[in-house]
Amino acid sequence: MNEHVRVAIVGGGPAGLTAAAALARHLGDGVLLIEREQETGGIPRHSDHLGYGIRDLHRFVSGPGYARRLTAAARAAGARLETGAMVTGWACERSLEVTSPRGRRVVHAGAVVLATGARERPRPARHIPGDRPDGVYTTGQLQQLVHLHHRDVGRRAVVVGAELVSWSAVRTLRAAGCRPVLMTTADAHATLRRAGRVAFGVPVLTGTRVAAVNGHGRVTSVDLEDLRTGRRHRVPCDTVVLTGDWIPEHELARTGGLDLDAGTRGPRVDTALATSRPGVFAAGNLLHPVDTADAAALDGRHVAGAVLAYLAGGAAGGADGGAGGVELRCAAPLRWIAPQLIRPGGPAPVRGRLQLWCATYRAFPRVVAVQDGRRVGAARLPWPAAPGRVFRVPFTLVAGADPAGGPVTVTLDR
Amino acid sequence: MTAQDSYDVAVIGAGIVGAATARLLGGTSLSVALLEARDDVGDGTSKANTAILHTGFDATPGTLEARLVARGYTLLGDYAAATGIPVERTGALLVAWTGEQQRALPALRAKAERNGYTHCELVDAGQVYQKVPALGAGALGGLTVPGESITCTWTTNLALAVDAVNRGVTLLRGHRVTGAEVGPAVTRLHTTGGAVTARWVINAAGLHADTVDRLFGYERFRVTPRRGELYVFDKLARPLVPCIVLPVPSKAGKGVLVSPTVYGNVMLGPTAEELPDRTATGTSAQGLAFLLERGRELMPRLLEEEVTATYAGLRAAIDRDDYLIDVAAGHRYVLVGGIRSTGLTAGMAIAEHVARLLRDALDLTPRGGLPDPPRMPDLGEAAGRPFRDPAAIGADPEYGHIVCFCERVTRGEIRDAYRSPIPPADLDGLRRRTRAMNGRCQGFYCGAQVGELMRTHGGAR
Numbered sequence: 001m002n003e004h005v006r007v008a009i010v011g012g013g014p015a016g017l018t019a020a021a022a023l024a025r026h027l028g029d030g031v032l033l034i035e036r037e038q039e040t041g042g043i044p045r046h047s048d049h050l051g052y053g054i055r056d057l058h059r060f061v062s063g064p065g066y067a068r069r070l071t072a073a074a075r076a077a078g079a080r081l082e083t084g085a086m087v088t089g090w091a092c093e094r095s096l097e098v099t100s101p102r103g104r105r106v107v108h109a110g111a112v113v114l115a116t117g118a119r120e121r122p123r124p125a126r127h128i129p130g131d132r133p134d135g136v137y138t139t140g141q142l143q144q145l146v147h148l149h150h151r152d153v154g155r156r157a158v159v160v161g162a163e164l165v166s167w168s169a170v171r172t173l174r175a176a177g178c179r180p181v182l183m184t185t186a187d188a189h190a191t192l193r194r195a196g197r198v199a200f201g202v203p204v205l206t207g208t209r210v211a212a213v214n215g216h217g218r219v220t221s222v223d224l225e226d227l228r229t230g231r232r233h234r235v236p237c238d239t240v241v242l243t244g245d246w247i248p249e250h251e252l253a254r255t256g257g258l259d260l261d262a263g264t265r266g267p268r269v270d271t272a273l274a275t276s277r278p279g280v281f282a283a284g285n286l287l288h289p290v291d292t293a294d295a296a297a298l299d300g301r302h303v304a305g306a307v308l309a310y311l312a313g314g315a316a317g318g319a320d321g322g323a324g325g326v327e328l329r330c331a332a333p334l335r336w337i338a339p340q341l342i343r344p345g346g347p348a349p350v351r352g353r354l355q356l357w358c359a360t361y362r363a364f365p366r367v368v369a370v371q372d373g374r375r376v377g378a379a380r381l382p383w384p385a386a387p388g389r390v391f392r393v394p395f396t397l398v399a400g401a402d403p404a405g406g407p408v409t410v411t412l413d414r
Numbered sequence: 415m416t417a418q419d420s421y422d423v424a425v426i427g428a429g430i431v432g433a434a435t436a437r438l439l440g441g442t443s444l445s446v447a448l449l450e451a452r453d454d455v456g457d458g459t460s461k462a463n464t465a466i467l468h469t470g471f472d473a474t475p476g477t478l479e480a481r482l483v484a485r486g487y488t489l490l491g492d493y494a495a496a497t498g499i500p501v502e503r504t505g506a507l508l509v510a511w512t513g514e515q516q517r518a519l520p521a522l523r524a525k526a527e528r529n530g531y532t533h534c535e536l537v538d539a540g541q542v543y544q545k546v547p548a549l550g551a552g553a554l555g556g557l558t559v560p561g562e563s564i565t566c567t568w569t570t571n572l573a574l575a576v577d578a579v580n581r582g583v584t585l586l587r588g589h590r591v592t593g594a595e596v597g598p599a600v601t602r603l604h605t606t607g608g609a610v611t612a613r614w615v616i617n618a619a620g621l622h623a624d625t626v627d628r629l630f631g632y633e634r635f636r637v638t639p640r641r642g643e644l645y646v647f648d649k650l651a652r653p654l655v656p657c658i659v660l661p662v663p664s665k666a667g668k669g670v671l672v673s674p675t676v677y678g679n680v681m682l683g684p685t686a687e688e689l690p691d692r693t694a695t696g697t698s699a700q701g702l703a704f705l706l707e708r709g710r711e712l713m714p715r716l717l718e719e720e721v722t723a724t725y726a727g728l729r730a731a732i733d734r735d736d737y738l739i740d741v742a743a744g745h746r747y748v749l750v751g752g753i754r755s756t757g758l759t760a761g762m763a764i765a766e767h768v769a770r771l772l773r774d775a776l777d778l779t780p781r782g783g784l785p786d787p788p789r790m791p792d793l794g795e796a797a798g799r800p801f802r803d804p805a806a807i808g809a810d811p812e813y814g815h816i817v818c819f820c821e822r823v824t825r826g827e828i829r830d831a832y833r834s835p836i837p838p839a840d841l842d843g844l845r846r847r848t849r850a851m852n853g854r855c856q857g858f859y860c861g862a863q864v865g866e867l868m869r870t871h872g873g874a875r
Contacts, residue, residue: 001804036819037859086816088801097802099822101811104804122856124646125721127706131696134841137861144862151862211699247720254650 001105006030007307008096008109009079010087010252013042014293015284016115017070017081018056018300019307024079026308031079032107034098036086040074041067042117044293046143049171055294055351056301064147066293090256094279111307114252114267114275114282115300118289120165121245123213130223133215136240139169146176154238158222159183159202160210162190163244163388164292170200178239184208184224189361191388213240244388246289253282263336263357264288270325270341271349271395272306273299281307288338288355291390295350302350326371327407328398333359334391337410344403353392356410358385365391366413369398376400376408385412420600421447421584422776424612426591426626429460430567430761431753432618433574438765440581442778447610448575448583449603451590451622453839454846456571459620460758461846462642462695462727464684465675467491467501468759469561471526471534472663477736478767480529483756486763487561490570493762497573497787499566500676500794506562506658507537507545509553511711515662516554522662523557533560548654548715562658566676567758568846569790572836574761576788579835586610587839591619594629596745614776616748616768621692621730623751630747635738637751639692639728642684643701645709648854649678649795651719659712670708672716677821677849678795679722682709688731697726722854729754739764741771748772788835791827793849800824817867818860820853828864829872837871844868 006027009016012035020033039045044052047063054060057069075081085100087107095108120138135154137145145151157173159166162185173180183190183204190196190204197203205224211232212223221236248266258267259276266287267275275282283303284296325343330336335357339349358365365385369377377397385391393410401408421444425436428450436448452458467490470483494501510516523534535558542556543549579585586607593604594615603610619626624637652674661669673681685701702724709717732738732752737760740749748768757764769778792799800806800813801822807814812826831838831847838844841851841864850864851857857864867873 036816084815086801086819086822088816088822099801099807099814099816101807101814103807103814104802119855119858121720122854122858124724124856125854127702127721127724129697129699129702129724138856138858140855140858141861145865149862149866151865212696216693251650 004108005032006110009033009113011115012040014297015300017074018297020074020079021077022304024077028078033081035083040071046147048147056297111279115284116249118246118248118285130212133219135219139243153178156237157239158237159241161243166243169241169243187387248286269339270343271346273303329409331411352395356391358391368413371408372406420611421445423614425616427618428455434761434765436583437578440578440583446583448585449589450587454843455575463567465567467563467565471531475528482760482763486760489762498790498792499569501565503563504657506559508557508660519557573790580785614746618750640731641687644683644725646723647680648720651680655680676794818850821849823850832871
């Protein structure tokens, strides 16, 4: 079975839905969004608390409400949203193999937008030793259990990680009648530590790692180790939630042979969100694990313009398409930067900002950009760089880079 | 399943060896019970295996193990083809990293020949890197073992047990043997699931074979559980490892290997640590750290890939260098002990060997009209899994409904597992039958949904 569409969007979270809505205003039902879950909306579907839609919709709504609004907008614009269908691989350059209860088919697209999002690293990937009892979840699994399937979790939970999502997990635990007794992070800094303590009464242990999970059948405790002193202590609990520590859901990007970035582990993109393959674009947390849902949605709006330009034959697209460009890199304590390429004549990035991830806390960070040994930009920012959330830097920092020069490295200055 | 009054034979332990033995005896006119302490077959030492179908090239020549592994290699290979147990003929490469190891290679080839395996070849460093380009620096040479293959230990165990049940064997799960009364004509076994009476008893209790042996009044060997910890890397790493990469064995054991799996992952391990505790199936910080250190030397690029799972399993090592298979005709009792990790390959040959030992005591004439071997769901990545089979989806849309995205497991496959003659008893049992939740997300996407399907038996009820 074969099908031809103008644009195929893989993934129906905030980025994919917003891209679908923006593209369908021009292409109507030539836009096909393919979602493997039974409902579109992505992670907000099961993040049942307020705080969504601020930057993109200028509203303050719940996760499920946000998912419904984005879905309705994409549908109203004329996009086709196919749920319960999974893209399992590539048939060729811009052709996707799709499995659904309706059959197995190949979708040939004029352009492809990958918006497959990110997931939290599970326990094995965090190298946490010990037994393998029940009661160990990622936030994603916990929230689906509680909010989509209305299942009980335990009574006493330890939350591992202190990112924005960790506080989302705390809310879910409370809603499920499970007491979060402790939050723990290996970082020296915890996002929203004071506010969280006031709002939820959950103490946060920084500089601490989980040395073991104990229990046969069900979790009975975790062993925590203070990274400074090496001292260990045991915390009784029947539930452990592993939060944050995101990795892009990048299988299609990799099996498709797209260039990947070693920092984000997502596909490398230019400021228009074009990947290394002409006609294949990417948006959302596949590119920056992870930013907030509204930031992912704004990627979706941004990528739509680039896709339309590509379909009109105006944009070269493809980082190895001979168009050249200046590569963006970062250095410690910055872990990754996105996008990674400035192409001559390309647009400014989404909201005129570069996205970065910082491993340490800096209250008023001074960022510098260096190209070929020459400082091309410097700025002191009025907002902090903090682990556990995306650190934004104005694109103007690198505006002075020589388009014919070598890579630009962004770093923090003392 | 309930116990009838009395059986001709009771087999204790539904691991690979017990299931293979029950299956073989089930093909005669004897009545056979297969007793399993746990709630599922293959839930002990048989489930945590490196899943290599061994040629037996490196066994100690002249031992029973050497003979049965070589024979089992052929038996299981043929049985796999008949039942759909996944097997990939990847071959293995022993890699020498020191001069001493390199000098040991010709002797290993000679040993393989004494075991009847004549296909090993010595290769130089250039050929080693040609075969496995991602190997770490410093390899000096190698020895190829083209016959070594990878398979699925879970499906093997399940196929043998299903086959046994189809042949009329009574499978009694949740029957841990706690006592044995050997009478003049029958033996009465006390179990956690009630008493079971049989004329003959075969002890294939794996890790607990010595405990059961003592119930029969023997004090002749001791099982020392040897913990093996494993890392399973993301499927995206599979191209790095085209074949099984083995270390040159030393006195300290077989060492750490890197191997592809039939599910499309890469495995690094195992460790080998003797433990007093037979329930210590957890991973340890030291074990994982050791594997990562070895992995960094063996294949640095592998460590850049994501980890999908860590496992720890216990091998039933005993205090001697061979299988311990013994018939006590007076007690009508057979011990099948000391079957270590080679038991996956040797299982069917061990069953054959046990039958040969019993041919004077029992009528083992094959029964006519036996059912065909079961056709198992092929969990192998190389197979045409249902999600990519248009005909299967056309005939049954449930095969197009993917539940576990990472492993592409469909609702149809989960339902089938519950409809099978030996349905899963818990989540781990479902994972072993379908691969659901065994993928890189470990349940982030599908965990809640798979839990629901467990409750409804995949829509089978």
